[in-house]
Amino acid sequence: MITILGGGPGGYTAAIRAVQLGAEVTLLEKEEVGGTCLNWGCVPSKVFLKGSKMYSQLKFAESYGVFAKPSPFDMRRLGERKNEVKQALVMGLKNVLRSYGVNIVHGEGRMIDEHTVVGPGGNIACDKIILATGCQPEVPHLFQELSVTYKDVFQLQYLPRSVLVVNGGVFAVEMAWFFLELGSQVTMVAENVLERDFEDIETRIASYLQNRGVKFVQGRIASIKKQGEQKLVEIGEEEIIAEELIWMNRKRVLEGIPRKLVQHESVAVNEHMQTAFPAVYAVGDITGSYTAGDAMAQGVVAAEHAMGNTTAYNPRTVPKVLYAPEAAVIGLTEREASEEYDVVKGNFPYGASGRAQTVGAIRGRVTILADKKYGEILGAHIVGKGASELIQLIGFAMRLEATIDELSSLLCAHPTMVEMIRDAGLDIHGNAFNLPRK
Amino acid sequence: MKMVMPKMGMTMEEGTIVEWKKREGEFVEKGEIILEIMTNKVNIEVEAPASGFLKILRGVDDVVLVGEVIASIEEKVPEAVEKAEVSRAMEDVPWKEPEFKPVRQEREVVEISVQEERTPASPRARRVAEDYGVLLENVRGTGPDGAVTEGDVLSYVGKRKSQEAFQSGLPGVSPLAERIAREKGIDLSRIKGTGLEGKITKEDVFRYMEEREKPERPRMQKELEPEKPGIEKEREPEIPRIEKEREPEIPRIEKEREPEIPRIEKSSEIELEQAIEKPMIRPEPVSQLPPIQTGATLAEPEHRVEEPIMHLEKPLGPEPEGKTLPLTGIRKLTAERMSRSKREAPHLTLGMDVDMTEASNLKTSLAVTYTDILVKAVALALRTHPQLNSTLSENRIVLRDTINIGIAVARGEDLLVPVIHRADALSLKKISQATADIIERTRKDQLKDTDVLDGTFTISNLGMYDIDFFTPIINPPEAAILGVGRITPRPVVVRNRIEIREIATLSLSFDHRIVNGVPAALFLKEVRNLLEHPYRLLMEEEP
Numbered sequence: 002m003i004t005i006l007g008g009g010p011g012g013y014t015a016a017i018r019a020v021q022l023g024a025e026v027t028l029l030e031k032e033e034v035g036g037t038c039l040n041w042g043c044v045p046s047k048v049f050l051k052g053s054k055m056y057s058q059l060k061f062a063e064s065y066g067v068f069a070k071p072s073p074f075d076m077r078r079l080g081e082r083k084n085e086v087k088q089a090l091v092m093g094l095k096n097v098l099r100s101y102g103v104n105i106v107h108g109e110g111r112m113i114d115e116h117t118v119v120g121p122g123g124n125i126a127c128d129k130i131i132l133a134t135g136c137q138p139e140v141p142h143l144f145q146e147l148s149v150t151y152k153d154v155f156q157l158q159y160l161p162r163s164v165l166v167v168n169g170g171v172f173a174v175e176m177a178w179f180f181l182e183l184g185s186q187v188t189m190v191a192e193n194v195l196e197r198d199f200e201d202i203e204t205r206i207a208s209y210l211q212n213r214g215v216k217f218v219q220g221r222i223a224s225i226k227k228q229g230e231q232k233l234v235e236i237g238e239e240e241i242i243a244e245e246l247i248w249m250n251r252k253r254v255l256e257g258i259p260r261k262l263v264q265h266e267s268v269a270v271n272e273h274m275q276t277a278f279p280a281v282y283a284v285g286d287i288t289g290s291y292t293a294g295d296a297m298a299q300g301v302v303a304a305e306h307a308m309g310n311t312t313a314y315n316p317r318t319v320p321k322v323l324y325a326p327e328a329a330v331i332g333l334t335e336r337e338a339s340e341e342y343d344v345v346k347g348n349f350p351y352g353a354s355g356r357a358q359t360v361g362a363i364r365g366r367v368t369i370l371a372d373k374k375y376g377e378i379l380g381a382h383i384v385g386k387g388a389s390e391l392i393q394l395i396g397f398a399m400r401l402e403a404t405i406d407e408l409s410s411l412l413c414a415h416p417t418m419v420e421m422i423r424d425a426g427l428d429i430h431g432n433a434f435n436l437p438r439k
Numbered sequence: 440m441k442m443v444m445p446k447m448g449m450t451m452e453e454g455t456i457v458e459w460k461k462r463e464g465e466f467v468e469k470g471e472i473i474l475e476i477m478t479n480k481v482n483i484e485v486e487a488p489a490s491g492f493l494k495i496l497r498g499v500d501d502v503v504l505v506g507e508v509i510a511s512i513e514e515k516v517p518e519a520v521e522k523a524e525v526s527r528a529m530e531d532v533p534w535k536e537p538e539f540k541p542v543r544q545e546r547e548v549v550e551i552s553v554q555e556e557r558t559p560a561s562p563r564a565r566r567v568a569e570d571y572g573v574l575l576e577n578v579r580g581t582g583p584d585g586a587v588t589e590g591d592v593l594s595y596v597g598k599r600k601s602q603e604a605f606q607s608g609l610p611g612v613s614p615l616a617e618r619i620a621r622e623k624g625i626d627l628s629r630i631k632g633t634g635l636e637g638k639i640t641k642e643d644v645f646r647y648m649e650e651r652e653k654p655e656r657p658r659m660q661k662e663l664e665p666e667k668p669g670i671e672k673e674r675e676p677e678i679p680r681i682e683k684e685r686e687p688e689i690p691r692i693e694k695e696r697e698p699e700i701p702r703i704e705k706s707s708e709i710e711l712e713q714a715i716e717k718p719m720i721r722p723e724p725v726s727q728l729p730p731i732q733t734g735a736t737l738a739e740p741e742h743r744v745e746e747p748i749m750h751l752e753k754p755l756g757p758e759p760e761g762k763t764l765p766l767t768g769i770r771k772l773t774a775e776r777m778s779r780s781k782r783e784a785p786h787l788t789l790g791m792d793v794d795m796t797e798a799s800n801l802k803t804s805l806a807v808t809y810t811d812i813l814v815k816a817v818a819l820a821l822r823t824h825p826q827l828n829s830t831l832s833e834n835r836i837v838l839r840d841t842i843n844i845g846i847a848v849a850r851g852e853d854l855l856v857p858v859i860h861r862a863d864a865l866s867l868k869k870i871s872q873a874t875a876d877i878i879e880r881t882r883k884d885q886l887k888d889t890d891v892l893d894g895t896f897t898i899s900n901l902g903m904y905d906i907d908f909f910t911p912i913i914n915p916p917e918a919a920i921l922g923v924g925r926i927t928p929r930p931v932v933v934r935n936r937i938e939i940r941e942i943a944t945l946s947l948s949f950d951h952r953i954v955n956g957v958p959a960a961l962f963l964k965e966v967r968n969l970l971e972h973p974y975r976l977l978m979e980e981e982p
């Protein structure tokens with residue numbers, strides 16, 4: 002019997018996998034299955050980005066002979082569309098869980114010892130526990146009144162003409178991009194534009210944002226004052242005016258978890274996702290990772306290990322994606338790689354790709370890092386259209402431990418974006434088909 | 440009739456039993472495949488030499504000398520077998536063997552007793568269990584009184600199915616792991632994979648090598664020994680490999696292969712004498728090094744060397760007398776490499792004077808060292824003379840695609856050659872930082888294995904030891920090495936006048952199999968040119 006706390010990507014993936022391996026599973030969820038990802042994160046934000054992209058693309062349509070005048074953007078309609086998608090996915094997920102016989106308990110749970118969770122109906126005794134309580138928005142108490150969180154953005158009834166996005170990271174950049182595409186004035190206050198995983202492309206992304214008019218500010222918010230419909234925000238020397246302040250900060254939900262398992266505000270785990278109690282596992286955001294992809298990968302590992310397999314989690318082969326402006330990374334960064342390996346690097350610019358040219362996506366680049374000695378694929382970063390899907394192929398090759406030469410032996414339909422992966426691999430030896438001779 | 444380990448090839452001395460295809464006591468036909476053996480990493484199927492009942496004398500994984508008895512083919516059922524059949528019948532119900540009447544009798548009894556203490560289960564559960572061939576005892580019941588339900592059986596089957604999906608029986612190996620194993624000469628069949636379905640991953644190979652490196656593994660050593668002759672060639676002892684976290688600087692590859700040469704043998708020092716073929720000057724330290732404190736460092740190599748590394752041939756003739764130093768660790772490796780180099784590569788050494796006055800000015804104004812300037816000049820010259828940046832490999836000359844300059848650096852008694860990778864692409868300033876760093880780390884014993892790997896050309900500077908000229912020995916598998924002598928003010932003729940200039944003598948030793956005299960001379964001239972007009976070294980180009 003396995004009890005899982007939290008029905009986000011970490012929790013529901015673990016539940017399904019555990020049942021597949023023969024376990025009986027109880028899943029406690031206090032709000033809605035799907036967690037942040039389906040309800041307040043990945044899914045809503047991607048629907049929003051689809052809307053803003055269509056809007057901004059009307060401009061480019063003219064060069065393809067399409068003339069259309071954009072009407073004022075309707076946030077409410079977009080919100081409805083988002084709800085439809087979300088509902089469809091939540092319903093689908095519930096059906097899947099039900100088909101596996103996962104016992105879904107609606108309500109808050111709390112772990113009281115290694116083999117007991119207290120739920121709304123009393124104690125639940127179990128052999129193993131998987132903690133997957135995820136994250137919640139966080140705004141300093143002082144500023145709560147005049148701020149909104151990422152959750153609130155997905156419920157906005159109007160389009161603010163100026164926003165201040167507080168904090169950096171992939172999801173904050175996506176948020177900024179959404180408003181940019183809709184023509185709003187965007188300011189970002191952040192120490193780093195993106196997470197460490199993205200360090201090889203961070204400056205590139207920052208310059209995209211800057212070229213589109215994003216203003217970057219560093220420092221702490223000292224005060225927020227109301228000024229008519231707007232807010233006046235004091236950050237160091239600067240004063241920023243914005244209609245909405247959007248806090249992207251997230252806090253790990255650790256309430257139902259014994260303090261003993263918590264270190265530096267996250268739950269400490271080993272490679273099998275086991276906590277300090279061997280019968281208790283933790284997966285997803287509470288372990289310190291920050292994407293749904295990691296949460297799901299960890300969920301599988303925890304379930305398999307709890308059922309007696311020796312699976313281990315390898316964060317290196319989980320891709321990280323920025324949906325807009327589109328980019329993706331996997332594996333080691335150049336700095337990390339060069340600390341351990343003699344690194345060789347292959348590049349391919351989008352402009353040289355037939356497919357990228359035909360779809361008008363000439364801005365971008367594929368870079369693959371490999372070990373010179375054995376040809377191990379160490380990592381990759383892609384900026385440009387299709388990056389979010391292209392990166393998966395490299396991830397797959399890494400998981401199979403294919404060498405760079407095998408990756409570059411890919412046979413492709415033409416013209417396709419994937420050809421760029423092959424050519425970036427070939428470029429390591431200066432043999433790319435679509436680049437001039439070196 | 441006795442059956443012996445067959446000789447399946449000229450060189451075969453022993454074979455390992457991989458699998459008996461027939462059971463003990465089973466009737467085998469003459470000519471039928473009954474056994475698989477492995478020799479020289481090849482699996483071979485062996486036929487029954489006669490018809491009869493098989494009696495197995497040597498088990499799976501036994502290593503057996505050619506000609507030793509491994510089984511016999513009997514005319515009657517061997518005695519011990521009858522008992523064994525009974526227990527087999529218990530685990531493995533569907534198996535039938537009509538030959539043995541009495542055995543069958545007992546088996547029925549066994550079946551009944553199993554029936555009696557039967558697991559509580561619903562009739563539907565029994566039906567489903569039968570359909571799927573599931574033993575009910577193995578299924579955890581969730582019904583009343585722990586009875587097994589149909590659902591329990593199905594979920595048990597589901598579990599088994601998902602765990603066993605696509606099991607092919609033959610565990611795979613990842614391309615990367617295969618490549619590494621091939622290069623390291625590792626037999627993949629000895630590695631247990633931990634990847635999907637037991638697939639062998641890179642980590643598995645490394646873990647195996649690490650375990651193998653641990654001492655006290657006599658069996659391993661025995662297994663490895665037969666490989667020696669065949670492997671010698673491809674072993675390509677590179678630059679001493681220094682392990683990052685493991686025992687420092689015991690060259691890995693060598694150690695794996697030849698672990699059991701007696702340690703400090705009395706004759707070691709003669710081997711050294713022979714090996715280096717009389718006092719060739721061995722390449723020594725670079726300018727930044729302080730004088731070597733022999734006394735303090737002499738003991739150092741000893742503690743490092745747990746195991747001997749090299750196999751040097753035993754010399755003939757009487758032992759010489761005198762104080763002996765053990766030939767161990769890096770000293771031993773150096774000895775082997777140097778002797779191999781001299782033995783295999785026909786050396787030719789060219790000398791050329793070079794005016795270092797301008798280089799000396801540059802050195803002062805940029806606060807770089809002569810070594811930095813030399814590295815940069817040599818790297819640039821190699822770009823246009825790729826032959827000097829090559830390796831002889833099985834009758835082919837491989838022009839290396841990167842230029843990685845090794846610098847001979849002394850550490851105590853030892854000589855190491857840390858490498859500046861892609862030196863031609865680095866600015867002089869970058870080279871200066873890199874050399875300072877790598878020399879510092881060499882002296883502090885903090886080199887990583889990547890620091891000493893993949894050198895394509897070596898520079899050895901003995902100027903600070905007041906050596907004017909010497910003939911360096913090539914660092915295999917490289918094609919050439921540049922020796923640098925002392926820089927001294929000398930009178931030279933410049934435009935028909937005698938001037939005092941800073942002069943050094945360069946000596947280029949090269950492998951005459953790869954390079955002829957003229958191209959080598961042209962290369963040396965190019966180096967001189969760059970050193971005499973060192974401002975060319977400052978011109979940065981876009982990579």
Ligand SMILES: Cc1cc2nc3c(=O)[nH]c(=O)nc-3n(C[C@H](O)[C@H](O)[C@H](O)COP(=O)(O)OP(=O)(O)OC[C@H]3O[C@@H](n4cnc5c(N)ncnc54)[C@H](O)[C@@H]3O)c2cc1C
Nearest residue numbers: 007009011031036037038042043110135136285286292293
């Ligand atoms: C705006 C935004 C966009 C994002 N976009 C992406 C994206 O495109 N791609 C991506 O990979 N990631 C994205 N993320 C991150 C992603 O949402 C999270 O990494 C992921 O949801 C983490 O999964 P989880 O299972 O750890 O936690 P969550 O998804 O947060 O789920 C935890 C669940 O546990 C429940 N819970 C908490 N405590 C208890 C308790 N005591 N008892 C019962 N239930 C409890 C919660 O109600 C919640 O449903 C985004 C995040 C945000 C904020």
